[in-house]
Amino acid sequence: MIAPPARLIATDPALLQALAGAGFADTFRITLTEEQSRLSAGDLTRQMFSRAPEWISLLLAIRNRVGALLGLKQADLHIDGDASSVSSSVAGFPIVEQSDEQVQLGFDDKHLDFRIWVRRNPGTAELSAQLTVTTVVRTNQWLGCAYLAVVKPFHRRIVPAMLNRLRR
Numbered sequence: 001m002i003a004p005p006a007r008l009i010a011t012d013p014a015l016l017q018a019l020a021g022a023g024f025a026d027t028f029r030i031t032l033t034e035e036q037s038r039l040s041a042g043d044l045t046r047q048m049f050s051r052a053p054e055w056i057s058l059l060l061a062i063r064n065r066v067g068a069l070l071g072l073k074q075a076d077l078h079i080d081g082d083a084s085s086v087s088s089s090v091a092g093f094p095i096v097e098q099s100d101e102q103v104q105l106g107f108d109d110k111h112l113d114f115r116i117w118v119r120r121n122p123g124t125a126e127l128s129a130q131l132t133v134t135t136v137v138r139t140n141q142w143l144g145c146a147y148l149a150v151v152k153p154f155h156r157r158i159v160p161a162m163l164n165r166l167r168r
Helices: 013-018 041-050 054-070 142-167
Strands: 007-009 024-031 093-098 102-108 112-121 130-139
Touching: 013 112, 013 130, 024 142, 041 093, 041 102, 041 112, 041 130, 041 142, 054 142, 112 142, 130 142
Parallel strands: none
Antiparallel strands: 007 024, 024 130, 093 102, 102 112, 112 130
16 A cells, blocks of 8 residues: 655654744655664665755756855755765755654755755554655845745755655
8 A cells, every 4th residue: 555645744843843833834744664764873874865856956057046146055856975974964964963763954044044854753552654845944134034035945845755755
C-alpha cells in the first residue's frame, strides 16, 4: 500500500520559540518504511537532499544567480561530511545540532535567519515511524521579507516533493 503524500501539520511551538520573532513556519510529515525507520535522522536528511528532483536543482540554480546579485549566500544540494561529522553540512546548510533522532540545519544571514529541523519519530505498536521536517524563518529587513514572499510558494512544494521522493 502506498502511503499518502507529505502533509502539512501544525508546527511544534517549541521550535517557533527557538527562533524568536519568526514570521514563517511550516511542518510536513511522511510515514517511513520499516527499513528507513532504522536509519538516523542524519542519514534520512542526507538521503532526502541527495534524492531531490531535478526541477529543484534548477530552481536553486536560478535562486543562486539572482541571490548573487543581492549578496546572498549560495546554496546547493551538495552533501558534505558524513553522518558522524559534527561540522558537516547538508545542501550548503550547516548542521547546528545533530542526534540520532533529529538534525537541525540553518544559519543567520543579513536578510533572514532560518532553521530546518528534520526529526525521525519512532514508531509504536499503533503508529508507523515518521519523518517530520519543520522550517522556521525570521526576516531581518525588507530584503528578507521580499525574499520570503518570492520563495514561500516554491518552498511549500519543494519540501513535500523531497519527502515524497525519499519514500520511493
